[in-house]
Amino acid sequence: MSQAATGIDIKKSAIDSVLAGLIALVVFGPIVGLVLDGFAFNAEPKRLFAIVAVVMVGRFLASWFFQSTKGRDFLYKHTSKDEGVHVLAPGHKSKLKWIIPLTILIAFAVPFIASKYVLTVVILGLIYVLLGLGLNIVVGLAGLLDLGFVGFYAIGAYGLALGYEHLGLGFWSMLPIAAIVAAIFGAILGFPVLRMHGDYLAIVTLGFGEIIRLVLTNWTDLTHGPNGMNAPLPTFFGLEFKRRASEGHVPFHEFFGLSYSSAYKYIFIYLVLLLVVLGVLYVKKRLTQMPIGRAWEALREDEIACRSLGLNHVLVKLSAFMIGASTGGLAGVFFATYQGFVNPSSFTFFESALILAIVVLGGMGSTLGVVIAAFVLTVAPELLREFADYRVLAFGILMVLMMIWKPRGLVRMTRIGVSAREGNVK
Amino acid sequence: MTALMEFKEVDVHYGPIQALKKVSLEIKEGEIVTMIGANGAGKSTLLMSIFGQPRISAGQIIYRGEDISNKSAHYVASNGLAQSPEGRRIFPGMTVEENLLMGTIPIGMDHADEDMRKMFDLFSRLEERRNQRASTMSGGEQQMLAIARALMSRPKLLLLDEPSLGLAPIIVKQIFEILKDVASSGMTIFLVEQNANHALKLADRGYVMVNGEIRMTGTGDELLVNPEVREAYLGGH
Numbered sequence: 001m002s003q004a005a006t007g008i009d010i011k012k013s014a015i016d017s018v019l020a021g022l023i024a025l026v027v028f029g030p031i032v033g034l035v036l037d038g039f040a041f042n043a044e045p046k047r048l049f050a051i052v053a054v055v056m057v058g059r060f061l062a063s064w065f066f067q068s069t070k071g072r073d074f075l076y077k078h079t080s081k082d083e084g085v086h087v088l089a090p091g092h093k094s095k096l097k098w099i100i101p102l103t104i105l106i107a108f109a110v111p112f113i114a115s116k117y118v119l120t121v122v123i124l125g126l127i128y129v130l131l132g133l134g135l136n137i138v139v140g141l142a143g144l145l146d147l148g149f150v151g152f153y154a155i156g157a158y159g160l161a162l163g164y165e166h167l168g169l170g171f172w173s174m175l176p177i178a179a180i181v182a183a184i185f186g187a188i189l190g191f192p193v194l195r196m197h198g199d200y201l202a203i204v205t206l207g208f209g210e211i212i213r214l215v216l217t218n219w220t221d222l223t224h225g226p227n228g229m230n231a232p233l234p235t236f237f238g239l240e241f242k243r244r245a246s247e248g249h250v251p252f253h254e255f256f257g258l259s260y261s262s263a264y265k266y267i268f269i270y271l272v273l274l275l276v277v278l279g280v281l282y283v284k285k286r287l288t289q290m291p292i293g294r295a296w297e298a299l300r301e302d303e304i305a306c307r308s309l310g311l312n313h314v315l316v317k318l319s320a321f322m323i324g325a326s327t328g329g330l331a332g333v334f335f336a337t338y339q340g341f342v343n344p345s346s347f348t349f350f351e352s353a354l355i356l357a358i359v360v361l362g363g364m365g366s367t368l369g370v371v372i373a374a375f376v377l378t379v380a381p382e383l384l385r386e387f388a389d390y391r392v393l394a395f396g397i398l399m400v401l402m403m404i405w406k407p408r409g410l411v412r413m414t415r416i417g418v419s420a421r422e423g424n425v426k
Numbered sequence: 427m428t429a430l431m432e433f434k435e436v437d438v439h440y441g442p443i444q445a446l447k448k449v450s451l452e453i454k455e456g457e458i459v460t461m462i463g464a465n466g467a468g469k470s471t472l473l474m475s476i477f478g479q480p481r482i483s484a485g486q487i488i489y490r491g492e493d494i495s496n497k498s499a500h501y502v503a504s505n506g507l508a509q510s511p512e513g514r515r516i517f518p519g520m521t522v523e524e525n526l527l528m529g530t531i532p533i534g535m536d537h538a539d540e541d542m543r544k545m546f547d548l549f550s551r552l553e554e555r556r557n558q559r560a561s562t563m564s565g566g567e568q569q570m571l572a573i574a575r576a577l578m579s580r581p582k583l584l585l586l587d588e589p590s591l592g593l594a595p596i597i598v599k600q601i602f603e604i605l606k607d608v609a610s611s612g613m614t615i616f617l618v619e620q621n622a623n624h625a626l627k628l629a630d631r632g633y634v635m636v637n638g639e640i641r642m643t644g645t646g647d648e649l650l651v652n653p654e655v656r657e658a659y660l661g662g663h
Contacts, residue, residue, distance in 0.1 A: 085519035089557045291531075298517050298528055305515035308477065310503030310532040310579065417521045417557055 013063035020059035024052045085297075085365065086414040107274055111267040119266045121382045123338055126273050127331050128374040132358040133280055133367070134327030139356065140365035140413065141293065142320035143300025145202045148189070148209025149355050152182045152325040154347035156332020158216060161229035161342045166222075171234035175333050182329025183322040185212075190321035194314055197303075209352050216344040228343030231336035233265055234272060241265035266338075273334050280327055284367060287323070288415060296320050297365075357395075361402055363409025372410055429488070430455045430583055430614055431476075436485035436495075438468070438475050438638075445471045447638045448485070453583065453616050458609050460617040460625040460646070462659060463635035469618045470512050472635070473587050477502050477509070490582070504532035508581035510572040512588050518561030522552050525560050525571055529578030537580065545574040548604060566597035570604070583614045590621040602628055622659035626650045634659075 025048070033048035034041045065071040111119055131153060138146045159178035163169040169177070189208050193201050216223050223229060233241050236252055243260050245251040252268075253260045287293045295316045298306050307313055336342045358377055362369030381391050402409070429452040438446040445468045453459045463469045475482050476489075477499040487495045494502050503509070508529070517525050526545060530538050546553035549570040555563055560571055569589055576584055589605070590598040602624045609615055609628070619625035626632050629646040634655060642649065649655050 085559070087519070087521050087524075087557070087559055090523075291535075294520075294524065294528065295531075297519065301517040301519050302515050305511060305517065306528075307479075307499040308503060308509045308511050308515070309528055309575070310500045311528075312498075312500045418524050418527060 008064060008067045013060050013067070016063040017056045017060035021052050021056040024055040028052065086412050087417045088414065090417045092416050104278065108271070111270045116263045116266060119263070119270055120338075121379055123266065123270050123273060123334075124382075125375045125378045126270070126277050127334050127338070128355070128358060128378045129277055129371050130273075130280060130327055130331035130334070131355045132362065132370040132374040133277075133284060134324045134331065135355050135359050136324075136362075136365065136367070136370050137284070137287075137296070137327070138320055138324035139359050140363075140370070141288065141300065142296040142317065144193075144317065144320065145198060146205045146321075146324070147202045147349075147352050147356065148205035148207065148212075149324075149328055150347045150349070150352040151189075151209040151212035152185060152328030153332040153335065153351065153355075154212050154216060154344070155182045155185050155325075156329030157231070157336035157342045157346070158223065158229070158332070159329065160333045160336040161231040162222065164232045165229060170232055171333070171337055175330065178333045179326040179329045182332070183326040186321040186323075186325025187318055189325075190318045194317055206349070206352075209347075209349065213344050213347050216347070223344075226344060228341055231340055231342055233340065234268060234337055236268060241268060269334065269338055276330060276334070280330070281367065281371075289418065292316070292319060294418065357399060361399070361409055363411045363413055365413035366409060366411045369409050369411030369413075428455060429453065430490060431616070432486075432488040433472075434486040434488065436472075436475065436487060437483045438471055438480055439483045440480065445480075445638050446475070446482075449635075449638070449640055450485075451633055451640065451643075453614060455582075455614055456612055457631065458615045458617065458629045460619055460629035460632045461635055462619055462622040462625055462632060462649075462655075464620070464658070467635045468638040469620075469635055470587055471638075473509070473512075473585055473616075473618050476507065476585065503579075506532075506580075506582035507585065508532075508576035508579045508583075509585040510569075510576045510587065510589060513591065514565075514568045514572040516560045516568050516571050516575065519559060521559055522556045522563075522571060525575050526552075526578050529575035532579045538578075541578050541580065545577060548577075548607060549574050564597075566593050566601065569593060569597075569601060573601070573604070573608075577608070577613075581613075583616060584608070586615065586617045586619075588619055588621075589617070590619060590624065598624060620659075622655065623650075626655075 028048060028051050032051055033044055035044050066075055110122060114122065131149070134152070135146060135149045138144050138149070156178045159181050160171065160174045163174040163177065189205065193204050196204060217225055219225070235241070235249075238249065239252040239255050240246065240249050241252050241264055243251065245254075251260070252258075252264055258264075288297075295306070295311055296319075298309075298311065299313060299316050299320075303313060306316070335346070339346075354377060358373045359370055361377065362371070362373030377395070381395075384391055384394070387394070432452040433449050436446055436449045437444065449468075449472060451459070451461075461469050461472065471480070474480065476487060476494070478495070478497060479499060482495050485495070486493050489502075489505070489507065494505075517528060520528070523542065526542055527535070527538060530541070546556070551567050552570060552574060555567065560568060563571070569591075573584075573586065573589065576586075586605070589601050593601070598621060605615065605617075605628060617625055617629060626646040626649050632644065632646050632649045633640050634642040634649065642652065642655065644652070650660075
């Protein structure tokens with residue numbers, strides 16, 4: 001009777017197993033058990049029974065596991081409908097601290113081991129990480145639903161291209177300028193929507209994203225409209241990554257006596273991008289621990305309470321919009337330099353939806369979740385190139401399933417609680 | 427004693443509907459003043475109009491000699507007025523400590539340690555739950571947290587909007603015990619309540635509001651024995 005002591009009911013497991021087997025028989029029977037041969041059917045019971053047996057054994061083991069103490073904990077952890085943020089005790093130290101340096105180390109090693117193709121995919125992934133982090137501040141932390149985030153992405157990307165063509169500025173000057181310009185646009189968007197919430201805010205921001213795209217498409221004197229614009233590559237202390245440098249410049253490969261390879265520029269972009277992403281991650285981590293970060297979260301949780309406590313909601317909302325927007329702008333600059341070319345069709349509503357999906361799938365407010373989701377949603381479509389036609393379908397199904405089973409996203413927002421002065425209040 | 431806050435013939439309109447009609451009242455320093463009235467009498471409107479939500483359409487709200495009727499909510503809240511809003515409105519995803527720290531916004535974190543210690547002495551239940559998310563606490567504990575959060579800004583005037591709302595009688599009793607402690611420390615309190623019995627027992631003075639007008643005023647004890655008040659708010663016995 002040892003099983004009874006741990007509360008495992010074999011009979012229940014057996015019933016579960018038989019039921020699952022019957023369902024498998026019905027589902028797989030016509031598909032696997034019958035093979036069309038000309039105009040006749042051939043029964044293939046062996047294959048069918050193998051599958052049914054696997055399902056039954058699997059269900060039996062799963063049922064067994066979920067009745068054990070460990071399994072019950074697992075189930076509780078993953079199905080409980082406990083809403084909101086998970087807050088750890090103030091002195092909490094993660095046991096997985098070593099994972100961060102290890103990840104950074106691997107990240108820096110990637111360009112030297114991966115192929116050029118893989119590298120370009122990872123760069124795209126990192127660009128979406130930046131976008132996700134930016135939107136995460138607006139949606140995840142401050143709780144302002146923004147459907148026009150792609151506008152800031154476009155401002156960053158076109159900032160680089162326009163600055164290069166009209167002002168003769170390169171990548172390095174435009175990187176900070178584009179971030180600042182995007183932040184200013186963030187404020188411009190922020191002001192009129194200060195009093196809006198939820199759906200209304202979403203509609204206005206949606207309009208903002210579309211306005212940016214339409215202006216870029218139609219202001220042909222400035223942006224060349226749908227023909228797009230060229231964007232410059234970054235330089236390495238004045239060395240260019242082209243085969244032949246422009247006048248007065250030396251190409252990177254000649255200076256170091258290497259033979260030309262187009263991979264160098266991707267390696268360089270990757271490394272710069274990685275540093276920027278790490279910088280943004282660090283800044284974001286610090287911000288969430290500062291009063292402004294707490295103010296964002298407070299605003300998300302209860303705006304009226306915030307105002308009754310003397311919090312200036314104008315400053316709080318604008319700062320969230322501006323910091324989020326500037327991160328989007330940075331991502332745009334990298335996107336433009338990585339493509340070497342920008343065109344309004346890169347900045348459609350679908351991009352906004354994708355970025356929002358990254359934040360929602362990752363887990364609102366969760367940095368780790370956003371990073372993982374950004375890679376899943378950008379790298380997975382690359383891996384699934386053969387199923388190109390079904391990619392958006394798969395994306396939709398994934399969203400629906402996630403919202404049903406994991407409404408809080410892959411990684412629930414977790415943060416370490418704040419105390420007045422650690423240890424002082426006993 | 428001078429008036430810390432004074433309402434002078436205040437009108438408030440919600441569109442065509444007049445919610446407050448020529449309301450005048452004053453709160454003196456160190457006093458506990460209560461405003462009782464039925465649902466929809468305009469009690470919460472009165473309290474929120476201090477913060478400009480809604481703006482008053484006529485009259486003046488004077489706070490420490492200054493007309494604050496056109497100031498923004500955060501300006502008012504950061505000048506010594508703290509409020510425990512109706513329905514508590516604590517931050518559910520934040521811990522008790524974090525909620526309390528949010529209360530220090532107007533004055534900064536300089537006294538945070540000391541004041542948090544005081545709050546934990548006053549509300550011992552909160553200390554037990556200091557690292558727990560506020561949403562996981564009971565209604566009474568949440569109400570205590572809302573009051574403690576308001577006190578964290580070292581207010582000159584504490585505004586309480588129905589602290590007894592939705593709480594069991596025994597918890598209401600506990601909360602009023604604590605309010606008595608707070609009051610004995612010299613805090614000026616303006617209490618808006620439906621629970622007339624508790625509120626009038628605690629208060630120095632009371633106002634009775636009916637349909638947006640002040641119908642009666644007097645000391646707490648006077649109102650407690652007033653037959654009209656007894657009939658309307660104390661179940662007539």
